Amino acid sequence: DIQLTQSPSSLSASVGDRVTISCRTSQSITESLNWYQQKPGKAPKLLIFAASSLQSGVPSRFSGSGSGTDFTLTITSLQPEDFATYHCQQSFSTPQTFGQGTKVEFK
Amino acid sequence: VQLVESGGGSVQPDGSLRLACAASGFTFDDYAMHWVRQAPGKGLEWVSGITWNSVKIDYADSVEGRFTISRDNAKNSLYLQMNSLRAEDTAVYYCVKDNYDNTGDHAYFDFWGQGTLVTVTS
Numbered sequence: 001d002i003q004l005t006q007s008p009s010s011l012s013a014s015v016g017d018r019v020t021i022s023c024r025t026s027q028s029i030t031e032s033l034n035w036y037q038q039k040p041g042k043a044p045k046l047l048i049f050a051a052s053s054l055q056s057g058v059p060s061r062f063s064g065s066g067s068g069t070d071f072t073l074t075i076t077s078l079q080p081e082d083f084a085t086y087h088c089q090q091s092f093s094t095p096q097t098f099g100q101g102t103k104v105e106f107k
Numbered sequence: 108v109q110l111v112e113s114g115g116g117s118v119q120p121d122g123s124l125r126l127a128c129a130a131s132g133f134t135f136d137d138y139a140m141h142w143v144r145q146a147p148g149k150g151l152e153w154v155s156g157i158t159w160n161s162v163k164i165d166y167a168d169s170v171e172g173r174f175t176i177s178r179d180n181a182k183n184s185l186y187l188q189m190n191s192l193r194a195e196d197t198a199v200y201y202c203v204k205d206n207y208d209n210t211g212d213h214a215y216f217d218f219w220g221q222g223t224l225v226t227v228t229s
Contacts, residue, residue, distance in 0.1 A: 030212075031212075032214070043219035044219055045219070046215060049206075049208060049213065089151070089215075089216070091215060095165070096141075096153045097153065098150055101151075
């Protein structure tokens, strides 16, 4: 199985901050990497697919980059509604696996 | 798009449950579907997936031989039969719709249900 390691596991930030979250995979997955946002008690929501494609309706302050084994989710100016947990997921091979999550908390 | 799960609840170890997911707002038989679970306070775990025509079915090792995924395209419904349940199966189970990017090379989960809680406890 492909292992995904997110870093950091949690971070504290303020409104307006630029936030970057890393996701590293145990083997190359080309660009088959997706990012999801999850708020407490809610289902995950797709933000970014295929490493860098913004899902319809997602604000442009979210962006994704990377290929191979190293990927990044960037939030350019953190908004109050962005405090949540972010998960990366690989769809390159079965079983599709997720990172452990990164919790973005209010500083 | 709406995905509405049902069938969760509390069950004793070695018991069984059948989850259902009612889909609407899209052409159900055009898409693969999946079940993804999340244990309390933990991360996301893919459980099982099924292609649009049920030809290809996959399971996580942790549920292989105990869980069975199926779908009824006439009823726009997805199911998960869970047998021999264990305490470690306790989780919120999400019904998830599959999709592909324009190249057809990269899959992703574009819609999730609200989840149904399964608790395995004696």
